[in-house]
Amino acid sequence: MNRKIRRLVAPGVVVALAVGFVVVRQTTGDDKPVEVKAANEGPRSARGFIEPPALAEKVAAGKLPPIDQRLPEQPFVVGPGTLIQNEYMDWQDGKYGGTFKGAATFPSGWLNIAGGATILRSPSQSTEVSAPNIVSAFSHSDDYKTFKFTIRKGLRWSDGIPLTTEDVRFPFEDMYQDKFVQTPWPTELYTQGNANLGPAKLKIVDQYNFELGFSRPYGSFIADLNSWIPYYNDLFKPAHYLKQFHQKYAKPASLAGLVKSTRRANWVQLLTYKDVLHWDVGDPRALGMPTLNAWVLTKSTENRSVYDRNPYFWHVDKSGHQLPYVDQVVIDRVVDTDALTNAVLGGQVSVASGGEVSLNKMPVYKQNAERSKFRVFTTKSFNNPLVVYLNQDYQYQDPGNTWQKLMADPAHRFGKAIEAAIDPEGISKSVYFGLYSKPGPEWQGHDPGLAKQLLDEVGMNRTDSKGFRLGPDGKPFVFRLTHSAGSPDFDPVAELLKEQLGQVGINVQIERIEGTLFDQRKAANQIMASMAWNDGPAWASGMSEDFLPASKGPWSPATWTYFTSNGKEGRKPPAHLQKFYELYTARKAFPPESPDGKKAYEDLMTWFRQNYVFIPTAGVRVTPNIVDARLRNVQKEGSPYELDTYINAEAMWFADE
């Protein structure tokens, strides 16, 4: 049955992709945005800024202070190369107006509305430039143990209250260290991200200056300060707003009333509920919470979230516009990803990327682009293609079993054989229009002969009646590959892997399970081998660390437990895995994109390649991006990252057409 399906699937995929390939090829034509000179919009203020027309009425009515009083003394100036590197985007100062339309399957809507309000700023997903963003000055000690910050003077929350060191003191003293609240420390604020080394020590100097101290060198903290992943809300929280939910500051009667009206059990739960992190910025509970983002949630109903421009947003362009250019963001909720695709095809979405689109739908995107007035182009991605993980800890309590013996082989011949058996170009051709190519020259590459020889060497040289290799112990050996439902490419790639590994005699059993069940199996160390994608392209900048042993796919979850619990639980890493923890810890001392950091990263990657804990199935991911045809300040075709994280959403603007 399975075999039959495979035979049917393969030619079907090939035909579909051949069609798609032709279409994709046509897209690579140059869609350079037209040069549009920004119109002279309205009079300039004394400081030289242009009041956004959307706010003019409120200002005239006296409900909002004029722009000069809303912006900090020195606003953060955005220009060519600030948000996206020059080579990947042609910057043009824009004009005000328009609405971003979006569709989302999850209630909190467009997560990455958050975008650019990080403490430091480097273009795109890099962390090297580290220009002061929320802060106006930033420095660190030579040993990366002390970090000094000066808050941008006159920078205000979206409700007009100035940002001060009180907004740093509040989370540290009244949340993380409050004996009732005990908000857990965010990983980034632990020294080297390691809970065993203790959290940061805060020293408030005055209203605008503060220092953070760590017990060990923690250069990689600089990457976190640049990153949209921890974002600003680990360090800055709107104290003036959250105090009304804190016992220490609120009147007991009003606090009790709020607990009741929000249906929380007590004030601690209320405070936790009202402290909305950027992941949940579209939840109804975020209504009323001041932010430092470009847009602020103003309406959240069951099927729609509306964000309006933050009148106090502190980024400006060189011609005097206050960012964002686009006045409003409207996200409509859709029931599933197919409905999302329909919304895209119907032209009801201004920007779609990342998980909202998929390469195999490229032909339909192209078919509808003209009719629905959107533009499709491809970029590289924040994510790797699918990766096969070999769990070094699977059944580690029984060191004598076959899998443990294979994993403990100092030469890692089993992993090497898997790598040699996989044909990345075949996978790329069959599933990805040939756009993913093959992994770099640092990998040995496709060589079934070598795979067979290596498997013979590890003792898997006998076969059963069906031609599958027996384990070194002479018993049937099943390579169980587990994966979650994931995106549309999971199933065809799994089937191809089964076929390719089958050709060198490995009996592969594919196990497809629900995402949450996958996580539970992962946590319980019940996965032998798995398949998942990860954020590989974003590792070098320190933006993501999902190479960790229990991240996307588990490759050593038990030793990771040992590491994070300081040896109280889990598996003591055997020698070859111990080396990983040493390299990982060593890298934490330096900023990832400093010379020392780059070397530490190279060492880490070399370790990965030599130890075969995970193996790529294709080269570099290429992903479609869809934007409204009128949208400007959008990354170019072939950029290293997709629009997924909308790091420059504040800078996009609609040209007239």
Added chain:
Amino acid sequence: MARFVLRRLLLLIPFLFLISVVSFAVIQLPPGNFVDTYVHNLELQGGSVNAGQRASVEAQYGLDKPVYVQYGLWVGHIAHGDFGNSFLYDRPVVDILKERVPRTVGIALAAMLLTWLIAVPIGIYSALRQYSIWDHLFTFISFVGLAVPGFLLALVLMYVVYEKTGWLVTGMFSPEYRAAPWSVAKFVDMMKNLWLPLMVLAVTSAAGVVRVLRASLLDEIKKQYVTTARSKGMPEWKLVMRYPVRIAINPLISTIGWMLPALVGGEVVVSKVLNIPTTGPVLLESILSQDMYLIGALVMILSALTVVGTLASDVLLAVLDPRIRYE
């Protein structure tokens, strides 16, 4: 009759209690809880959660307490008319139902009406003109209707309409009307979007109704009282409508019992395909993400409606058909 209704209503109370226990147990059956879903989604978006943060989220949702305590809290709140908060939507379950149930009932009632408008005349015609060319044609069409799943019909129609007219049905309203207050233009827009799902729902269920009505009417027409009435010179049309059709319609009445929960539960698959915000997709989604208070409330309400609906159809049958007696 009043006693009969009262007794049935009183029986509802222990029955609902049993349902609450069973549904809560069923919600707890799959491994993990809502926090797993939350963490999984967060990781997919690029975030990560450490052990302390995870425990804090569990405490936030009250999932750190033993199951029986969670059940006690839930039932205690329901007794006060409070179904709790949906984790997924971050709003009270009651609010979600308030938004979705009227919409769902409206669509389902309209679909039912359309079904009967199509099916009843066809069923009667087919039975009266058995083996005529039209009967064969309708029979053929209704078999096809029975065999084609609703979602497939929805997909095909959606595609055809889009290809021919450029009009893509992507929900109940076009985006520009989603937030607008009710107006004539909004209603027109809704009908533009809604005729397709209504037609899909009506066509697929009409097929079954035609078959049932035709069969039971054929049985009735052959009975002696019909022959007698005809021999006494009663006009054919009046005769058929007054007696056999009234009896033949009984099987339809008895299905009202199941129709009531279906009205509120909504059509999951068609709603998903056509992106209509009814209760169907919410039920599915809440189960997938283990949003336990939302599932609990929906299961409770649907079960209660099944019981009430069965009672209603029993009473209706007794009213319409004098042969049926209580006890």
